[in-house]
Amino acid sequence: MTRAKFFLIILICSFVWYLVPGYLFTTLTSISWICWIFSKSVTAQQIGSGLRGLGLGAFTLDWSAVASFLFSPLISPFFAIANVFVGYVLIIYIAIPVAYWGLDLYNASRFPIFSSHLFTAHGQNYNITAIVNDKFEIDLAKYEEQGRINLSMFFALTYGFGFATIASTMTHVALFYGREIYDRYRASHTGKEDIHTRLMRKYKDIPSWWFYALLAATFVVSLVLCIFLNDQVQMPWWGLLFAGAMAFIFTLPISIITATTNQTPGLNIITEYVMGLIYPGRPIANVCFKTYGYMSMAQAVSFLNDFKLGHYMKIPPRSMFLVQFIGTILAGTINIAVAWWLLNSIENICQDDLLPADSPWTCPGDRVFFDASVIWGLVGPKRIFGSLGNYPAMNWFFLGGALGPVIVWLLHKTFPKQSWIPLINLPVLLGATGMMPPATPLNYNAWILVGTIFNYFVFRYRKKWWQRYNYILSAALDAGVAFMAILLYFSVGMENRSVTWWGTEGEHCELATCPTAKGIMVDGCPVK
Known part of the structure; x- marks a missing residue:
């Protein structure tokens, strides 16, 4: 069978099948059978819920759940999948259960076991609006009145392992790739060109001034925003310079991790942390700093990835540059227009407590982004992870992350x-749950299982099939889901037409978000 025919068959199958978990039987997205068996047990549902618990035994028949947050598992090497698996098990099935049920760290049982929301000391949702003044800055009097912000055990540990991830990235790259980086830098000036570079010589190279001009233009526009619209963006001009410097420093080590594992550690936590320490109480400034620091690095890695692909496919460099430039302008404009339209056309969008169980408009990623702006920008790390907060011990993860690769390197030597x-x-191991939240254990269970099947068993025992069809399969599954998702939105989503029955009422784990501590009263939850 030709690859084109295989692609077309899988695309059609994926397109047709997504109608079932995407509209007719949405419960198939998260089959949390433990919740069905123990419908009255909070603990059982905390363990079994794929979306709001630890996801033990939960699985999915929805490709979008497999690839939505971690991208397709078919394109990640098995050793990276194995590292993610070890880190995932360590965090989700060892660290969190011990901390929550065994030690009750930070009064963890007062809150849901798996949640990215913010809570009061009594287990209620924190009223963020009450502590924000009319300048979008923290009202300290109102904050003191409501008390410290509390995190779920999962959310707190996720940040701790995030600290360890960014620290381990620097030491890992320095120890395992430091010599190679130095040698390749020297070879770029004196070494021989490989076959790909020689073949690319027939095309005109990109003039350096294109990059410099684009950098200068974007920098000037950003500087104008910071100076003349400071009341809106809150970030001072020096924050822009600092964010750019952080992006520049981290691009190389993170690019190496991405190139070798297909997993990209993020700068989101460290950029938020740094700006929160330097400039606390201003959430918009923190978000802007995060965007310029983290997203600049992420876009640089993506840009390099595309150029690498174009280099191997012998696409003219100038054509790649122009396509990237035009695509960025179009994507940015269209994205913000669509986002604005959705915010004004969909009732209760992103308010998960007001939406039906099967609603696709809960915005899990945006919810995490908002909560992060509160933690790092509005309240500030000093009142969360510092001397004025509940979680200062999490800072030790920085040291552990920095020392971990040293131990591995010494063992290797x-x-x-x-x-x-x-x-x-x-x-990769420590950052295994870096996409959680908004990703859930269900996403990881499915991603690890599918990745192991194809990139270990199929790769090992049916290697010719894997070489011929594996990546084609991945692309076809993605394309089929994407086309059906668009069709569903424009055909039934815009008209708010839905099918209502047991199979479209979520995963049926309503008690998974309940606390287990005695005396804590939460709507919809039993009281011990």
């Missing part, structure tokens, strides 16, 4: 014949 030791990639 001590036992050089053990080829599996250098495959221990702590930035």
Whole structure:
């Protein structure tokens, strides 16, 4: 069978099938059978819920749930999947249960086990609006009145492991790739060109001034925003310079991790942390700093990834640059227009407590972004992870993350014949749950399972099939889901037409978000 025919068949199958979990039987997105068996048990539903619990035994028949947050598992090497699996099990099935049920750290049982929301000390949702003044800055009097912000055990540990991830990235790259970086830098000036570079010489290279001009233009526009619209963006001009410097420093090490594992550690936590320490109480400034620091790095890595692909496919560099430039302008304009339209046309969008169970408009990623702006920008890390907060011990994860790769490197030097030791990639292992939230255990369960099947078993025992069809399969599944999702939105979503029955009422784990501490009263939850 030709690849084109295979692609077309899988695309059609994916397109048709997504009608079922995407509209007719949405419960198939998260089959949390433990919740169905123990419908009255809070603990059982906390363990079994794929979307709001630990996801033990939960699985999905929806490709969008497999690939939505972690991208397609078919394109990640198995050693990276194995590292993610180890880190995922360590955090979700060892650290969180011990901290929540065993030690009740930070009064964890007063809150849901898996949530990105913010809570009061009594287990109620924190009233963010009450502590924001008319300048979008913190009202300290109102904050003191309502009390400290509390996080779920999952959310707190996720930040801790996020600290460890960014620290381990620097030491891992320095120890395992430092010499190679230096040698390749020297070779770029004196070494021989490889075959791909020689073939690309027939095309005109991109003039350096294109990059410099684009950088200068965007920098000037950003500087104008920071100076003349400071009341709106809150960020001072020096914040722009600092964010750019952070993006520049971290682009190389994170690009190396991405190139070797297909997993990209994020700068979101460290940029938020730094700006929150320097300039607390201003959430918009924190968001802007995060955007210029983290997203600049992420876009740079994506840009390099596309150029690498174009280099191997022998696409003219100038054409790639222009396509990237035009695509960025179009995408940015269209995205903001669509987002604005959705915000004004869909009732209760992003308010998960006011939406039906099967609503696709809960905006999990945006919810996390909002909560992060409160934690790091409005309240500030000093009142969360510092001396004035509940979680200062989480800062020790920075030290642990920095020292971890040193131990792995020493083991590799001590036992050089053990080829599996250098495959221990702590930035990937510690950052395994970096996409959680908004990703859930269900997404990870499915991603790891599918990735293991295709990139270990199929790769090992049906390698010719894998070489011929694996990536085609991934692309076809993605395309089929995307086309059907668009069709569903414009045909039934805009008219708010839905099918109502047991199979479209969510995963049926309503008690998974309940606390387990005695005396804590939450709507819809039993009181112990």
